[in-house]
Amino acid sequence: MLVAVDTGATKTLVAIFDQRGAIHDSIRFPTPTATKQYLDELFDAITTITKGKKPTILVVGAPGVIKSGVIKWCGNLPWRDFTLQKRLEEYYPGTRVYLENDANLAGLAETRSLRTIPTSSLYVTISTGIGTGIIEDGKINSGTRDSEGGHILTEYDGVVRTWESFASGAAIYKAYGKYARDITSKRAWKQIADRISRGFLTIIPLLQPSVIIFGGSMGTYFDQYHEQLEKLLRERLPDYIPCPRLIQARHPEHAVIYGCYYYAVDQLSTR
Structure with a gap:
């Protein structure tokens, strides 16, 4: 069993x-x-x-x-x-x-569910906090299994802080006084996309994954910020660093x- x-x-x-x-x-x-x-x-x-x-x-x-x-x-x-x-x-x-x-396991499941398994994929769960799972050739990467992507340090609003401190589901609730399901303002979702982008601008040049998979409670609302997030990443990443494909988790x-x-x-x- x-x-x-x-x-x-x-x-x-x-x-x-x-x-x-x-x-x-x-x-x-x-x-x-x-x-x-x-x-x-x-x-x-x-x-x-x-x-x-x-x-x-x-x-x-x-x-x-x-x-x-x-x-x-x-x-x-x-x-x-x-x-x-x-x-x-x-x-x-x-x-x-x-x-x-947990993020490693989620990344394993979501990568295996893809029609074609990519060489490298990054799973990001955005819920109470932010977790990351790095998958190589459909397996958990043993060298990076202890990575804590949500705790990378980056600048936001003039202060260097952890990514999850301003872009997690808990941080979004604190900033807007609402859960993601209750946020309807397009302006708010553009701001949320900007918050989420900050961590990726550090992670993508380092790992250069083929695909980034979004899960967790915020992954459920991927359609609300996907286009703006991709736009920001394409604008801000160096020309020689490709923007990965961004997709929603099959089982967020x-x-x-x-x-x-x-x-x-x-x-x-x-x-």
Whole structure:
């Protein structure tokens, strides 16, 4: 039985997949800030969704910096040195457990869903924060898997600050007093496109991806800022740096959970 877990800053989604790669059942719960409470609720959710059966393989996506199964740092949750993989392995002896950065998993899923897999793709999730996943030839790039694109430093409004501090979903809400779904002003969306562009003007010359895929809650509203964002990038990038193709994620708010599935399938195929 394949169990996938998408741990977000505000909510956690637990799902099981059928043999065709479709979600068979899922449970969602608010993500607790305390690690013990999170584990208790996660164990309960997995027990409920599996009807008490032990998973064969369990893949968990989580935000932040993850090293050797430990969440070292998590920007939008107060988790530091959280030994999540070890705790899961202790609770489910014999189950193959994997812990991976959520943006990496989302990038894996969205890249695999493309008709032609590009040589390089950059997945960007813009939700509470900003996360990035770098995919090379359809696989998570091992050399850049710990990258934190949302925390690159760039100038905005005369101040050098992190990209997500002014372009994330939380920052947009703070600036406009509205969630993206409630913003109807074309002027506001042009300003939002400018905010989003600032990070890409640093990232694109460095990585030069073939395609950039937009996910997360802001990815849902891609049509609102896509044209203006592409216009700004083409105007501001050097002539010799091509502007990547910009596309919306196929599953803007479920990319991580599908990434868990693809990751699990890859791991099962190697043994």
